[in-house]
Amino acid sequence: MNLNNSLNIKRLSQLLKNDLLLHRKMILIIACTLAVIFTLLPLDVSDTGAYFLLLYVGGFIITSLAFNDLHDNAKAAIFLTLPCSNLERLVSKWLLTGIIYALSLLILYVVFSALNAGISAWRFGGSFTIVDIFQTDVWFEIGKYIILQSIILLGAICFKRYTLIKTCLALACLALIISILSGIIAWIFCPGCTHYDFAFHYTHHIIGLGFWIILAPFCWYITYLKLTEFELK
Numbered sequence: 001m002n003l004n005n006s007l008n009i010k011r012l013s014q015l016l017k018n019d020l021l022l023h024r025k026m027i028l029i030i031a032c033t034l035a036v037i038f039t040l041l042p043l044d045v046s047d048t049g050a051y052f053l054l055l056y057v058g059g060f061i062i063t064s065l066a067f068n069d070l071h072d073n074a075k076a077a078i079f080l081t082l083p084c085s086n087l088e089r090l091v092s093k094w095l096l097t098g099i100i101y102a103l104s105l106l107i108l109y110v111v112f113s114a115l116n117a118g119i120s121a122w123r124f125g126g127s128f129t130i131v132d133i134f135q136t137d138v139w140f141e142i143g144k145y146i147i148l149q150s151i152i153l154l155g156a157i158c159f160k161r162y163t164l165i166k167t168c169l170a171l172a173c174l175a176l177i178i179s180i181l182s183g184i185i186a187w188i189f190c191p192g193c194t195h196y197d198f199a200f201h202y203t204h205h206i207i208g209l210g211f212w213i214i215l216a217p218f219c220w221y222i223t224y225l226k227l228t229e230f231e232l233k
Helices: 009-022 022-039 047-063 071-081 086-124 136-158 163-189 196-232
Strands: none
Touching: 009 047, 009 086, 022 047, 022 086, 022 136, 071 086, 071 136, 086 136, 086 196, 136 163, 136 196
């Protein structure tokens, strides 16, 4: 079996541990920054808006830095000679900047919102409640973040500088293309339709649904191919 296509849980866990140790200072800085933000924010236990904002903004920034080592010749040699497959390298970065970040942020948010609610209940009286992490909106947004994060992950390996800005511009161009394509398809199948706006909306919805379904797997696959190209250089 080709090592670059293999996925070994033991090697993957070791790679995750290695990444965490290697970037422990940055992780500590991020954790402290989030702690300060949560301390200063008047967190409302019934509102997860602050969590969603930090999930997307913080997550996209962190993801855009995922492959910085690959763009540094000295660090790239170390990264690419680790005893693991390219698939494991990709999964490790995806887990750290995607699922692990989202869940760690959620835990931190719940802890600080609980402390905030506890202090408020102690000072002003009243009931003590914490964020309901099982509400549908929380996991829907996390799922949406995981899908959109795949674009930033691809941008992180494609662009050497200004990763987030270039990726956002590419995404905006893609959204424009989808809108134009939706309009063309709606016009082709209903050129004389009196309800053109409805036809455009319906077509845009269908294309958008397909876009969301194939987006993440497509980006992961292209990211894997780009990672393989770096190994061959």
